[in-house]
Amino acid sequence: MPDLEKSQLAPHPRLAPPPGPVVLLVMDGVGEGRHDAYDAVSVARTPALDSLRSDAAYRTILAHGPYVGLPSETDMGNSEVGHNTLGAGRIFDQGAKRIDIAVDSGAIWTGTWQEIIAQVTQRGTALHLIGLLSDGNVHSNMTHLAALIGKARDKGVHRLFVHALHDGRDVPDRTAEKYVAEVEQELGAAAQATGGTYRIASGGGRMVTTMDRYEADWRIVERGWQAHVLGAARPFASATEAIEQLRKETPGISDQLLSPYTIVDEDGRPVGAIQDGDCVVFFNFRGDRAIELSWAFTAGADFAGFDRQRVPDVLFAGMTLYDGDTDMPKLRLVEPEPVPDTISELLARTGVTQWAGAETQKFGHVTYFWNGNRSEKFDPATETYFEIPSDQVPFNERPWMKSAETADAIIEAIHSGRFRFIRANFPGGDMVGHTGVFEAAVVAMESVDLAIDRIDRAVKAARGTLVVTADHGNAEDMIERDKQGEPVFLADGTPRWKTAHSTNPIPLIIADYADRDVTFRDDVPKGGLANVASTLIELLGYEAPVEYEPTLLDS
Numbered sequence: 001m002p003d004l005e006k007s008q009l010a011p012h013p014r015l016a017p018p019p020g021p022v023v024l025l026v027m028d029g030v031g032e033g034r035h036d037a038y039d040a041v042s043v044a045r046t047p048a049l050d051s052l053r054s055d056a057a058y059r060t061i062l063a064h065g066p067y068v069g070l071p072s073e074t075d076m077g078n079s080e081v082g083h084n085t086l087g088a089g090r091i092f093d094q095g096a097k098r099i100d101i102a103v104d105s106g107a108i109w110t111g112t113w114q115e116i117i118a119q120v121t122q123r124g125t126a127l128h129l130i131g132l133l134s135d136g137n138v139h140s141n142m143t144h145l146a147a148l149i150g151k152a153r154d155k156g157v158h159r160l161f162v163h164a165l166h167d168g169r170d171v172p173d174r175t176a177e178k179y180v181a182e183v184e185q186e187l188g189a190a191a192q193a194t195g196g197t198y199r200i201a202s203g204g205g206r207m208v209t210t211m212d213r214y215e216a217d218w219r220i221v222e223r224g225w226q227a228h229v230l231g232a233a234r235p236f237a238s239a240t241e242a243i244e245q246l247r248k249e250t251p252g253i254s255d256q257l258l259s260p261y262t263i264v265d266e267d268g269r270p271v272g273a274i275q276d277g278d279c280v281v282f283f284n285f286r287g288d289r290a291i292e293l294s295w296a297f298t299a300g301a302d303f304a305g306f307d308r309q310r311v312p313d314v315l316f317a318g319m320t321l322y323d324g325d326t327d328m329p330k331l332r333l334v335e336p337e338p339v340p341d342t343i344s345e346l347l348a349r350t351g352v353t354q355w356a357g358a359e360t361q362k363f364g365h366v367t368y369f370w371n372g373n374r375s376e377k378f379d380p381a382t383e384t385y386f387e388i389p390s391d392q393v394p395f396n397e398r399p400w401m402k403s404a405e406t407a408d409a410i411i412e413a414i415h416s417g418r419f420r421f422i423r424a425n426f427p428g429g430d431m432v433g434h435t436g437v438f439e440a441a442v443v444a445m446e447s448v449d450l451a452i453d454r455i456d457r458a459v460k461a462a463r464g465t466l467v468v469t470a471d472h473g474n475a476e477d478m479i480e481r482d483k484q485g486e487p488v489f490l491a492d493g494t495p496r497w498k499t500a501h502s503t504n505p506i507p508l509i510i511a512d513y514a515d516r517d518v519t520f521r522d523d524v525p526k527g528g529l530a531n532v533a534s535t536l537i538e539l540l541g542y543e544a545p546v547e548y549e550p551t552l553l554d555s
């Protein structure tokens, strides 16, 4: 490694390293809400968090929009941008924003896009656009899909198929039909303009179709493959008909869970199965839930995810890079901004031992996202990764998730004495928050609190430092609100439960058990996730690099 000596962190002039480890707990999807009846975080009984808030150093920080590299103040945070920003100590333009810029400047229509257009027009093959119909700006954005359809139309593409994943997680639930109608309109106009075939060819809810992550459940991707590629999912004449029928069969079903389907013609043949010579663009820009399908399209015979049955020879491109280590996918429409010199890289160079762990659902959050979308370690000799297998159920059915097992693993890491920096993620607030089941979200928070209580005692005994924060809000605001912020109710008076993240600030708690004077400075009122890395580096006993956003600690 070049410059290893030069780039080591310097000892902090005032703060000595604590005798025990610095332990960072990221409560996924836990913001500071209104403390009303729809705030599962405050409704939950959380004695550990309550006493930490009152006895330790406590403040809130920002985790949305421009504070994490997203286009606007109204953009809620999410795990990718949140953990990227936590790990980078700086704010980088994130996927959503980079694609917006590339569309505005036209840079997206060079390179890979030209290759795709050349192939489909010269060979008369089809262009397939797979992705999430959403304007949540977390995994995808409808404006990007519209731009792709419009450009294909202008380039005279004759056959274009959209494989539609339904959201209900980053947008209000049960709105799938609205996004479908929007796309159908764009496709209809393009078909008319070109005299070609522009159609939705398959679809399904994102949590059961295609968008698995961290290999939690490959069956999800297999179902997507059958729907999009093989054209072999349950047949329907249109996406609208599929959504209507599936809702009739399971009243109240969330868009996330709509079964996969394939659109067929009058003879029952799939209208847009994927064939040799076709081109495929996965228009999601976020990596975690895009990686597995990308593997399925690009891996050779050693692919072990599921039996693909038929692997069409296609040109496959991602909206952007999904995995920096494996350079995957090889073809992409927009290059990401590299995120160098993350906190883990600096700590590894300095020889600080690190442990990172979480259950499967968020394992990549504290490794891959934390390290700027890289899955590899910087120094295997000093870094340990630990994964606890997640349950494979809707999380409202097991809202405690693996909180206890994660706490066990962290406490073991503390007791081993081998690690100076320990970081972990507790998914409960987020994963259960996304189900829109309020009572379950309360249980999730209580299980996270029990875990924090145990970890807090272990950190105290080891004379370390406990840092508790989050990556964005979710469970603290579980109801849809109107423009004035008032709760929205259904006709029968029940709350319209919200399944998405929020733009709320998040907590930052520091409990130092090493007899050091640790207090927050008061001159960074708009402190955000980007300020956490410098703060952690100081707590570890080093000077934060000047390139990072400043520390939140008093000097």
Ligand SMILES: O=C(O)[C@@H](CO)OP(=O)(O)O
Pocket (backbone or CB within 6 Å): 028, 029, 077, 078, 079, 080, 138, 139, 169, 170, 289, 430
């Ligand atoms: O589940 C996910 O993919 C997102 C929401 O779309 O949540 P998070 O950013 O918390 O991982």
Ligand SMILES: [Mn+2]
Pocket (backbone or CB within 6 Å): 028, 029, 078, 079, 080, 082, 430, 471, 472
């Ligand atoms: Mn998250």
Ligand SMILES: [Mn+2]
Pocket (backbone or CB within 6 Å): 029, 079, 430, 431, 434, 474, 501
């Ligand atoms: Mn989430």
